[in-house]
Amino acid sequence: MPSFGDFVRTQFLLKIPNPIVSFASKTVIVTGANGGLGKEAAKHIVRLGASTVILGCRSLSKGNAAKHEIETVSGCGPSVLQVWELDIESPKSIQQFVDRANALPRLDVLINNAGIQSQKFSVVYGTERTLAVNVIGTFLLALQLLPKLRETARNYRTTPHMTFVGSAMYDVAKWPDQHGDNIFAWFEDKTHFSAINQYSLSKLLQLYAVIQLSAIIDPSGTPTADSPSPVVINSLDPCFCKTGLPGELPVTMRVALRIFELTARSAEEGARLVVQTAAAGRETHGLYMRAGKVREYDPIARDVEKAVYVWELLCKKLEGLQPGILQNLRETE
Numbered sequence: 130m131p132s133f134g135d136f137v138r139t140q141f142l143l144k145i146p147n148p149i150v151s152f153a154s155k156t157v158i159v160t161g162a163n164g165g166l167g168k169e170a171a172k173h174i175v176r177l178g179a180s181t182v183i184l185g186c187r188s189l190s191k192g193n194a195a196k197h198e199i200e201t202v203s204g205c206g207p208s209v210l211q212v213w214e215l216d217i218e219s220p221k222s223i224q225q226f227v228d229r230a231n232a233l234p235r236l237d238v239l240i241n242n243a244g245i246q247s248q249k250f251s252v253v254y255g256t257e258r259t260l261a262v263n264v265i266g267t268f269l270l271a272l273q274l275l276p277k278l279r280e281t282a283r284n285y286r287t288t289p290h291m292t293f294v295g296s297a298m299y300d301v302a303k304w305p306d307q308h309g310d311n312i313f314a315w316f317e318d319k320t321h322f323s324a325i326n327q328y329s330l331s332k333l334l335q336l337y338a339v340i341q342l343s344a345i346i347d348p349s350g351t352p353t354a355d356s357p358s359p360v361v362i363n364s365l366d367p368c369f370c371k372t373g374l375p376g377e378l379p380v381t382m383r384v385a386l387r388i389f390e391l392t393a394r395s396a397e398e399g400a401r402l403v404v405q406t407a408a409a410g411r412e413t414h415g416l417y418m419r420a421g422k423v424r425e426y427d428p429i430a431r432d433v434e435k436a437v438y439v440w441e442l443l444c445k446k447l448e449g450l451q452p453g454i455l456q457n458l459r460e461t462e
């Protein structure tokens with residue numbers, strides 16, 4: 130979590146520039162794009178000239194309402210935006226989404242934005258739901274779309290991006306003292322659930338997986354123009370923004386949130402940072418951006434033992450859900 134001074138600077142003083150980088154001719158997927166940061170990011174990307182922007186939404190009606198709003202604001206033609214059904218809690222829905230994406234001529238940018246901060250306990254993918262959506266489902270989709278990004282790099286001699294919308298809250302995550310040999314399975318037990326910690330922990334696990342994935346994809350650290358298929362994998366914190374993320378809160382917490390929201394930036398401002406990261410240079414591969422700049426990882430994110438442990442468990446989980454998925458980590462022509 131940022132220090133008080135950093136929080137004041139990034140919430141009130143920092144001027145976040147409107148992104149001006151061109152997305153001309155690009156095809157972009159934004160998950161969780163019917164509201165909050167995802168919808169605003171899609172709006173910017175349409176303004177920046179993308180030829181196709183796919184809104185991955187679990188509710189088609191909400192997705193179509195977002196499409197209509199973006200078309201009205203941007204004046205773009207009806208063929209630019211497409212709404213595709215995507216429920217990150219469902220392997221079948223993810224598979225159908227991937228099949229459609231694989232039929233696209235190209236995929237330049239995948240913004241893994243969909244996320245939750247669940248206040249109530251439930252189990253998905255054999256773990257608590259916040260971890261399931263923000264980590265397992267997110268990577269179940271991301272790893273299946275990696276080959277398409279690589280193919281685009283090869284065929285169009287371009288540098289695709291896979292960007293994860295993380296959170297600065299990762300560094301206040303409390304790593305459970307005891308979690309057996311499988312932290313995901315450990316959180317299947319309701320007595321281990323903590324609404325306050327779950328979200329931060331999910332973003333820490335997500336970050337571990339981003340770090341591991343980017344290192345596997347390009348062990349040299351920075352994909353160069355000579356890489357056969359240079360995909361930039363990076364993540365960011367979009368600042369604290371007023372969105373639908375807190376979900377249904379108990380009354381007392383709702384009042385506290387209303388007060389805290391006085392410090393929030395708009396979703397549109399946070400989305401500028403999302404778009405900036407999704408167009409950032411190769412030097413951001415494997416790295417985390419906050420307030421428009423690459424930030425050093427806090428010590429907890431640099432814990433290699435934990436990162437490897439989480440990555441190995443995640444890989445096992447993903448292979449169980451989608452046999453063969455790990456082959457996507459290998460470069461294939």
Ligand SMILES: NC(=O)c1ccc[n+]([C@@H]2O[C@H](COP(=O)([O-])OP(=O)(O)OC[C@H]3O[C@@H](n4cnc5c(N)ncnc54)[C@H](OP(=O)(O)O)[C@@H]3O)[C@@H](O)[C@H]2O)c1
Nearest residue numbers: 161163165166216217218242243244296369370372373374
């Ligand atoms: N707002 C902040 O201050 C802040 C700060 C740091 C990081 N973030 C991150 O920013 C990302 C976007 O959040 P937001 O703040 O814009 O919140 P939001 O307004 O609640 O948007 C989240 C989006 O994710 C979608 N989603 C949730 N579960 C899904 C699922 N199972 N399958 C597909 N889509 C699903 C939601 O769809 P529905 O409308 O159908 O629920 C919604 O479109 C999240 O990853 C969040 O952790 C936000």
